[in-house]
């Protein structure tokens with residue numbers, strides 16, 4: 001199964017961001033009403049900064065774009081400074097002309113998580129599906145909050161976070177203490193993500209090298225959720241040299 005994922009290796013994180021933003025910009029210019037899938041975490045921050053620059057300096061308009069975010073911590077309000085709604089508002093949405101009502105981030109305080117997840121899936125279908133979904137990757141190979149063991153056809157649902165994810169997200173970049181990290185999240189499923197027409201996964205830094213190698217060159221297996229993208233017809237990874245270090249086959 002391995003082999004379908006296209007890998008682009010860039011010299012550094014800044015060029016990863018520029019390439020990724022360029023791909024998003026080209027899509028939005030070709031299709032102003034594009035449906036974007038978006039991600040959070042440290043990795044996409046520079047990509048969002050570059051998209052904001054393209055909006056400011058090169059008239060890239062998000063006025064007709066709609067967006068769906070991968071996931072949200074369960075139990076956090078959207079105005080909590082560690083919620084993914086807050087992350088998206090501060091890193092991208094407030095810097096571009098996207099209409100707030102066209103931005104979908106799962107509600108981590110929904111009265112009924114099952115109904116919240118169902119409504120999210122229905123909304124994706126109602127706009128014709130996601131054109132291009134941006135992804136990061138966890139050190140354990142997770143995508144969104146689909147931890148190892150998640151099935152290839154999983155849908156948007158309430159999930160538990162792996163201890164390594166709780167540790168990674170409380171290393172001072174986001175939460176300061178593991179005790180503060182919610183134990184659960186709402187996450188788009190792997191099946192949900194795989195329905196996007198194009199997938200663009202970004203990875204930077206040596207901490208991602210083994211996950212990237214497992215995803216691209218390892219078996220198609222729920223042990224590494226990102227490997228479940230191997231048979232997607234339009235999946236590209238853009239990685240820096242450090243994140244590419246574990247790959248055996250030569251790339252570009």
Ligand code: GLP
Nearest residue numbers: 040041042043136137138144145
């Ligand atoms: C988080 C998010 C993922 C993200 C990943 C990597 O837990 N739920 O969507 O891709 O972990 O994050 P980072 O880019 O900060 O390494």
